Amino acid sequence: DAGITQSPRHKVTETGTxxxxxxxxxxxxxxxxxxxxxxxxxxxxxxYSYGVKDTDKGEVSDGYSVSRSKTEDFLLTLxxxxxxxxxxxxxxxxxxxxxxxxTQYFGPGTRLTVL
Amino acid sequence: xxxxTQLDSQxxxxxxxxxxxxxxxxxxxxxYLFWYVQYPNQGLQLLLKYLSGSTLVKGINGFEAxxxxxxxxxxxxxxxxxxSDTAEYFCAVNLRDNQGGKLIFGQGTELSxxx
Numbered sequence: 001d002a003g004i005t006q007s008p009r010h011k012v013t014e015t016g017t018x019x020x021x022x023x024x025x026x027x028x029x030x031x032x033x034x035x036x037x038x039x040x041x042x043x044x045x046x047x048y049s050y051g052v053k054d055t056d057k058g059e060v061s062d063g064y065s066v067s068r069s070k071t072e073d074f075l076l077t078l079x080x081x082x083x084x085x086x087x088x089x090x091x092x093x094x095x096x097x098x099x100x101x102x103t104q105y106f107g108p109g110t111r112l113t114v115l
Numbered sequence: 116x117x118x119x120t121q122l123d124s125q126x127x128x129x130x131x132x133x134x135x136x137x138x139x140x141x142x143x144x145x146x147y148l149f150w151y152v153q154y155p156n157q158g159l160q161l162l163l164k165y166l167s168g169s170t171l172v173k174g175i176n177g178f179e180a181x182x183x184x185x186x187x188x189x190x191x192x193x194x195x196x197x198x199s200d201t202a203e204y205f206c207a208v209n210l211r212d213n214q215g216g217k218l219i220f221g222q223g224t225e226l227s228x229x230x
Binding site for chain 1: 124147151157158159164166210220222223
């Protein structure tokens with residue numbers, strides 16, 4: 001299994017509070033991704049990173065920001081959490097050695113509930 | 116824009132029966148195709164992927180999928196399922212020239228294998 005951990009694994013917070021989720025990898029992979037999973041929508045990309053301090057938006061980036069100061073860590077921040085951000089969040093990594101056909105390896109997920 | 120449609124949200128099947136999970140995609144350019152599986156309370160893991168060559172792709176746990184370019188489909192099959200195959204299955208596509216590796220997922224199909 002790829003070495004990917006996410007913290008926290010579960011979090012309950014209140015509307016309007018800031019929340020930061022952490023993804024940590026031990027594989028030294030270049031690409032890292034944040035997805036959210038919601039019933040009926042599959043997984044949707046929030047943001048991704050293609051290197052230290054290099055990030056770009058995904059399909060559902062509004063209300064989220066990311067940072068990557070080290071290869072191994074990719075942080076997802078909800079500046080002011082809303083109930084619509086209640087979801088399961090997955091981090092994924094990819095070596096990008098063969099381009100768009102690379103496999104993405106997923107972490108165990110973080111279940112976030114915004115009350 | 117690219118999209119992925121999984122035609123069945125739930126598929127109940129008896130143990131040792133064959134199963135097919137259907138996936139259709141829409142894209143004006145060439146794509147790579149993936150099937151991922153998510154066991155309860157876990158992250159996603161790759162079952163198989165089509166990059167090029169033979170249109171019949173074999174994956175882990177006895178699964179296989181066939182790429183049909185004319186019908187823009189990538190259906191997943193297994194000739195005899197086990198209880199342990201109970202999980203959610205996701206079809207995904209990635210554009211061949213996509214530098215960001217941004218997977219586009221279908222809505223998911225819940226496979227429920229009954230004894």
